[in-house]
Amino acid sequence: xxxxxxxxxxxxxxxxxxxxxxxxxxxxxxxxxxxxxxxxxxxxxxxxxxxxxxxxxxxxxxxxxxxxxxxxxxxxxxxxxxxxxxxxxxxxxxxxxxxxxxxxxxxxxxxxxxxxxxxxxxxxxxxxxxxxxxxxxxxxxxxxxxxxxxxxxxxxxxxxxxxxxxxxxxxxxxxxxxxxxxxxxxxxxxxxxxxxxxxxxxxxxxxxxxxxxxxxxxxxxxxxxxxxxxxxxxxxxxxxxxxxxxxxxxxxxxxxxxxxxxxxxxxxxxxxxxxxxxxxxxxxxxxxxxxxxx
Amino acid sequence: xxxxxxxxxxxxxxxxxxxxxxxxxxxxxxxxxxxxxxxxxxxxxxxxxxxxxxxxxxxxxxxxxxxxxxxxxxxxxxxxxxxxxxxxxxxxxxxxxxxxxxxxxxxxxxxxxxxxxxxxxxxxxxxxxxxxxxxxxxxxxxxxxxxxxxxxxxxxxxxxxxxxxxxxxxxxxxxxxxxxxxxxxxxxxxxxxxxxxxxxxxxxxxxxxxxxxxxxxxxxxxxxxxxxxxxxxxxxxxxxxxxxxxxxxxxxxxxxxxxxxxxxxxxxxxxxxxxxxxxxxxxxxxxxxxxxxxxxxxxxxxxxxxxxxxxxxxxxxxxxxxx
Numbered sequence: 001x002x003x004x005x006x007x008x009x010x011x012x013x014x015x016x017x018x019x020x021x022x023x024x025x026x027x028x029x030x031x032x033x034x035x036x037x038x039x040x041x042x043x044x045x046x047x048x049x050x051x052x053x054x055x056x057x058x059x060x061x062x063x064x065x066x067x068x069x070x071x072x073x074x075x076x077x078x079x080x081x082x083x084x085x086x087x088x089x090x091x092x093x094x095x096x097x098x099x100x101x102x103x104x105x106x107x108x109x110x111x112x113x114x115x116x117x118x119x120x121x122x123x124x125x126x127x128x129x130x131x132x133x134x135x136x137x138x139x140x141x142x143x144x145x146x147x148x149x150x151x152x153x154x155x156x157x158x159x160x161x162x163x164x165x166x167x168x169x170x171x172x173x174x175x176x177x178x179x180x181x182x183x184x185x186x187x188x189x190x191x192x193x194x195x196x197x198x199x200x201x202x203x204x205x206x207x208x209x210x211x212x213x214x215x216x217x218x219x220x221x222x223x224x225x226x227x228x229x230x231x232x233x234x235x236x237x238x239x240x241x242x243x244x245x246x247x248x249x250x251x252x253x254x255x256x257x258x259x260x261x262x263x264x265x266x267x268x269x270x271x272x273x274x275x276x277x278x279x280x281x282x283x284x285x286x287x288x289x290x291x292x293x294x
Numbered sequence: 295x296x297x298x299x300x301x302x303x304x305x306x307x308x309x310x311x312x313x314x315x316x317x318x319x320x321x322x323x324x325x326x327x328x329x330x331x332x333x334x335x336x337x338x339x340x341x342x343x344x345x346x347x348x349x350x351x352x353x354x355x356x357x358x359x360x361x362x363x364x365x366x367x368x369x370x371x372x373x374x375x376x377x378x379x380x381x382x383x384x385x386x387x388x389x390x391x392x393x394x395x396x397x398x399x400x401x402x403x404x405x406x407x408x409x410x411x412x413x414x415x416x417x418x419x420x421x422x423x424x425x426x427x428x429x430x431x432x433x434x435x436x437x438x439x440x441x442x443x444x445x446x447x448x449x450x451x452x453x454x455x456x457x458x459x460x461x462x463x464x465x466x467x468x469x470x471x472x473x474x475x476x477x478x479x480x481x482x483x484x485x486x487x488x489x490x491x492x493x494x495x496x497x498x499x500x501x502x503x504x505x506x507x508x509x510x511x512x513x514x515x516x517x518x519x520x521x522x523x524x525x526x527x528x529x530x531x532x533x534x535x536x537x538x539x540x541x542x543x544x545x546x547x548x549x550x551x552x553x554x555x556x557x558x559x560x561x562x563x564x565x566x567x568x569x570x571x572x573x574x575x576x577x578x579x580x581x582x583x584x585x586x587x588x589x590x591x592x593x594x595x596x597x598x599x600x601x602x603x604x605x606x607x608x609x610x611x612x613x614x615x616x617x
Contacts, residue, residue: 023427134309134312138591139549139550139553139554139590139594141553141554141556141557142553142556142587142590145556145571145575146583146587149575149578149583222434226434226436229436229438229439230436230437230438230557233436233438233557234438234556234557234560234572235572235576236572236575246436246438249438249439249442253442256442256446256450261446264439264442264443264446265443268436268439268442268443271436271439272431272434272435272436272439275434275435275436276430276431276434278434279430279433279434280430283430
């Protein structure tokens, strides 16, 4: 039986492919739902978690499903009596906003740097590529923690730290893709036609470097959200006035030894759902791109 | 090999020099030590005297040379909080972090490679798909959340394992170690598991994709034609081919494991150098921050070099190649 397994084609065709696509479809739906929930948080959240006048301390630490002074709390409340579901929806906004924003900014900066590097002479490129490698060698979490320790806790600084951590991945990928593309005949042809160098880079080189960069972008949004949550959990992330999902889990973890499990479980489930669906989408995109190039 | 190792040492030396430059620059970014050390009622003359005493009025290049000289003597200054030399403080916490990182790496190799092979050999069966799905999930789980869940399940609800501290330790080889006592091992279980989750998923994915690529290679077809047993094909021919990239990634990842133990140590109150680093960030204990970062970068360089040596031993094609 096992020899037939060994002989089977390894490209993942047959039953696995359909299952994988279904999985990716679910991930896309989940991602869409979470994004809509994040954007629409002010309208769909049952309570306003930041309106101090509407929060009743007597409703603190209510388990999921209980009803308090200002209506039912589907997912329970935190120590201050805030509705957990509403806090999660608002937290989703912060997490997703920081994740997508920093990944996009890093993508633009890193890709620009990588393309410039590929167009510069090989000697300069080798020196600068070493610098990029050196930056990639420093563990991302330490770099981000250092930056926030230096500049202080704020959403802008978390943003700044994440961009600084991530740009090098795009730079390396864009450089590798651009060097491969530059050797192809169509670039030579456009040069011979007398097209301006900046037009060659923007209209011909950049679009052909996009496939690997899209895969990295999806993976990096997931990484950025995870890293932001970790930083906020450790107390070196977003300030308490704009709690992300990570900060919600951090404040929930202070009282969960007494059995208030819902304060860490529910924000965590939303966080994991967000990161898992992004990673599944990333895998799917990379498999499809590989397939279309073959 | 004999030509190659000195070359690598020169490269490592360059990395260390670059690192001291970065550390020195970040030292200046974190803030002026004078503001921290000077009493608030000091006048301008006293301030100027102190700046001169620290050598801060000299050109930055000379300050850097003075910094390098002190570092070469192992002098990173005293911890602001503990008042003891920062190097000794960080080194005293090193064994706790190392035993965590080494055991987590060992566990992830022991679990990740067999599971990855199983996932590749049975990729269309429910078992293979479950393994693949599970690896995507564990790859995505934020470590701090899995840590909290482990405590919730095994300490709060079931009450099987302790969730804080190192337990009983034994002094050995210049440090305190937990893994030699039963109580210490019980305390190690949850933190090691927590740190190993991501790494196991990573190795599983690497092994699976490597084995899938190798399964269709010619030498596997010929091995089957020669009538070799499946066990021999899997554990000798496939494993040897995919071992090289796994070793290389492990070398890079060991430094990251040490760095990410910051999270695990904070959750499980593990008294390693990671939790010391988080404390120092909150108290802005600059010398300790600098020594911690230098130590992690050194561990990173050493593990990378060790992996390079192992890769060369495992793959004869690289041994004779250019540097």
